[in-house]
Amino acid sequence: MPYKMESRSKPLAPRFSFTNKVSASNKIPRQINRNLIFNQIRTRQPISRADLARISGLQRSTVSLIVEGLLAERWIVEGSMGRLPRGRRPTFLNVNSQRGVLALDIHPSQTTLAVADLGGQIIAQDRIPLPEDPRKVIAAIVSAIQRMISANTDRSFDGIGISLPGRLVLPSVPSSGRRLPAAQPIFAPNVRWPIAQITSRVEQATGLRVVADNVANACALSEVWFGDSDGMHDLVVANVSEGLGTGIFANGRILRGEGGSAGEFGHVQMDPNGLPCGCGSRGCWETLAANPAGMRYYSEATGKPSPPFDELLQLAAGGEVAATQAVERMCAALGHGMHMIASALAPSEIIVVGDITTIWHITGPLIEAEMRRHPLAAVPRIRPTHEGNKARLRSAVALVMHETLL
Numbered sequence: 001m002p003y004k005m006e007s008r009s010k011p012l013a014p015r016f017s018f019t020n021k022v023s024a025s026n027k028i029p030r031q032i033n034r035n036l037i038f039n040q041i042r043t044r045q046p047i048s049r050a051d052l053a054r055i056s057g058l059q060r061s062t063v064s065l066i067v068e069g070l071l072a073e074r075w076i077v078e079g080s081m082g083r084l085p086r087g088r089r090p091t092f093l094n095v096n097s098q099r100g101v102l103a104l105d106i107h108p109s110q111t112t113l114a115v116a117d118l119g120g121q122i123i124a125q126d127r128i129p130l131p132e133d134p135r136k137v138i139a140a141i142v143s144a145i146q147r148m149i150s151a152n153t154d155r156s157f158d159g160i161g162i163s164l165p166g167r168l169v170l171p172s173v174p175s176s177g178r179r180l181p182a183a184q185p186i187f188a189p190n191v192r193w194p195i196a197q198i199t200s201r202v203e204q205a206t207g208l209r210v211v212a213d214n215v216a217n218a219c220a221l222s223e224v225w226f227g228d229s230d231g232m233h234d235l236v237v238a239n240v241s242e243g244l245g246t247g248i249f250a251n252g253r254i255l256r257g258e259g260g261s262a263g264e265f266g267h268v269q270m271d272p273n274g275l276p277c278g279c280g281s282r283g284c285w286e287t288l289a290a291n292p293a294g295m296r297y298y299s300e301a302t303g304k305p306s307p308p309f310d311e312l313l314q315l316a317a318g319g320e321v322a323a324t325q326a327v328e329r330m331c332a333a334l335g336h337g338m339h340m341i342a343s344a345l346a347p348s349e350i351i352v353v354g355d356i357t358t359i360w361h362i363t364g365p366l367i368e369a370e371m372r373r374h375p376l377a378a379v380p381r382i383r384p385t386h387e388g389n390k391a392r393l394r395s396a397v398a399l400v401m402h403e404t405l406l
Contacts, residue, residue, distance in 0.1 A: 033056075033058060033066060037052055037056060037058070037070070038076070038095075039225070040052055040055055041070075041076055041094070041095060042095050042119045042120075043119075045092075045093065045094045045095055046079050046092030048090035048093070049063055049067055067093065075095070075096060075118065076093050076094060076095055076096055077096045077097075078091050078092070078094075079091070079092045079093070079094045095117065095119050096118060097117055098154070098155055098156060099117070099118055099156050099158055100116060100152070100155045100156070100157055101115075101117075101158055101160070101161060101396075101397045101400045102114070102115060102116075102145060102148065102157055102160040102208070103115075103116050103122075103160075103393045103396035104160065104396055105395075106141075106165060106198070106215075107165060107241070107242060108165060108190050108192065108242055109130055110127060111128045111130060111144075112125060112126070112127050112393060113125065113127075113128055113141075113145060113148055114126075114393045115148060115152055115155070118158075120225070120226045120394050120397050120398070120401075122394070123152075124151070126148065128144045134194065135193075135194075137194075138193070138194065138201050141202070142201055145202060145205070145206060146205065149206065157208055159208055159209040159400040159403075160203075160206065160208050160211070161210075161212070161218070161395075161397055162198065162212040162399075163214075163218040163219070163392050163393075163396045163399070164188065164198075164212055164213065164214055164215060165190060165191060165195075165242065166187055166188025166189075167187040167214050167245075167263075168214060168260050189243070189277070189278030189280075209400075211400050211403050212399070213399055214247065215247075215353075215392055215395065216237050216238070216263060217254050217256075218398060219239055219351075219353050219391055220236070220247035220248065220351075221249070221395065222397070222398040223237060223249070223385065224398075225401060225402065226387065226394050226398060227351075227386050229349070229351075233347075233349070234248075234251070234346075235249050235349045235350070235351060236249075236341055236349075236351070236380075237249075237350075237352075237353060238265075238334070238337075238338065238341075238350060238353070239353045240290060240354035240355075240356050241291055241353075241354050241355075242290065242291060242292065243278070243286050243290050244285055244286040244289055244290040244337075245263065245264075246263045246265045246266065247263055248345065250347075265337060265340065266284060266286040267281060267285070268340065269281055269283050269284055270283055270337065271287075274288065275287045285336075285340075288330075288333035288337075289330055289337055291354070291355065291356075292309075293329075293333065294306075294329075295307075295308075295309055295312060295326070297329045298312055298323060298326040301322040302322045306326075310355050310358070312327070313327065313355060313356070313358055313359050314359075327362070327366075328366060331356075331370065332370045334356070335366065335367040335368065335373070336370055336371075338350055338370075338371045338382065339370070342371060342378070342379065342380050343377075346380070348380055348381065349381040349382070350380050350381070350383075351383055351384070351385050352364075352382065352383070352384050352385065353384075353391045357385065360384045364384065367382060368382050
C-alpha cells in the first residue's frame with residue numbers, strides 16, 4: 001500500500017568509519033567529520049581535544065571547530081581537567097548526560113519503551129503489554145510514553161525512535177534519513193492493529209520529533225553506530241522474531257531499493273507447498289525459520305502446545321530431545337536462507353538479532369554449517385549482535401542520532 005512521504009533526499013555519502021581510527025581528508029564532507037568526532041567522544045569519553053585530533057587524524061583546528069559547534073549545541077559538555085608534566089592542562093569532553101532519546105521497540109503483542117542517553121546507554125525501560133482491542137493499542141503506547149517523560153523531568157529529549165516490525169513503503173526516490181509523516185500505511189503482515197498511525201499519534205501527543213524505520217534496517221544502522229561494525233564493510237542484519245526481516249547496509253548507507261522494499265528476504269518463497277504466510281504467499285522463509293516455526297516444530301514432535309520461545313530455547317540448551325530437534329530444524333532453515341543472502345549480496349558479515357542468539361553456542365554452528373553446505377563464492381562471517389537483548393532498543397536510538405547528527 002503506497003503512501004505519500006515528504007522528500008528529504010540527501011547526497012550519497014562516501015564510505016567511512018563511524019568509530020574506528022580514520023584519516024579524514026579535506027574532501028570528506030564536514031558533517032562526516034562531525035559525526036566521527038562525536039562518536040570518538042561517545043566511545044572514549046572523557047577525552048581531550050588533542051587526543052581527538054591524534055585518534056581521528058584530523059587537524060587540531062578542524063577538531064576545535066567541530067568541538068565548539070557540538071558544545072554550542074549541547075551535544076557534549078566540558079568536564080574535568082587533566083594533568084600533564086608541563087604545558088596547558090587539557091579539558092576533557094563528555095557526551096551531555098542531560099540529553100536523551102526515547103526508544104520504542106514494537107512487537108505485534110507488546111512494546112518496550114526505554115530512555116537512553118546520547119551514548120546509547122539504556123537508563124530506564126518499561127514493557128508495555130498491548131490491549132487486545134486494536135483500537136486501544138496506540139493510546140496505551142502514548143500513555144506509557146507520557147508517563148516515562150514525566151518520570152524523567154531532569155532530562156531533555158531530542159526525539160523518539162521507533163523500530164517497527166514492518167517495512168516502510170517509500171516514494172520512488174528514497175532518502176537516507178527520514179521521518180515517517182502522518183498516518184502512513186506500512187507493510188506489517190504480523191500486526192493486527194493500526195500501526196500506520198503510530199508516528200503521527202506519538203508526535204502529536206508529545207511534540208517531539210519521531211523517527212521510525214523497519215527494525216532490521218534500524219539494527220543494521222545500530223551495528224555501525226554502537227556495535228562492532230566500522231561502516232566500511234557491507235553487512236546484513238537478520239532479525240529473527242515473530243517474523244523474519246533483514247536490513248542491508250551497503251556502500252556506506254542502508255540499502256532501501258525501489259519503494260523501500262529492499263531486504264524482504266523473509267518473504268522469499270522457500271517451499272511452494274508450504275504454510276500460508278501473513279504476506280499472502282505460501283512457504284516464505286519466515287514460515288520456516290522465525291520463532292513461531294520453532295514452536296510449531298516442537299508441537300509437531302510432541303503433539304502438545306509449545307512453551308514460549310525463550311523457554312523452548314532453554315529446554316534445548318538443557319538437552320531436551322524434542323526442543324533440540326525443533327531448534328535444529330529452525331537453524332537449518334535459517335542457514336538455508338542465509339546461503340541465499342550470501343549468494344545474492346556477498347556481505348562481509350551477517351549479524352543475527354533475536355532470542356535465537358541467547359544459546360548461540362548451539363544455534364550459531366548449526367546455522368553456519370547449513371549455510372556452508374552448498375558452495376559459496378564468498379563466505380560471510382555470521383555472528384550474533386553484541387548488543388544482546390538491547391539491540392532493538394538501541395537501534396531506535398541510532399535512528400534519532402543518525403538523522404540528527406548527519
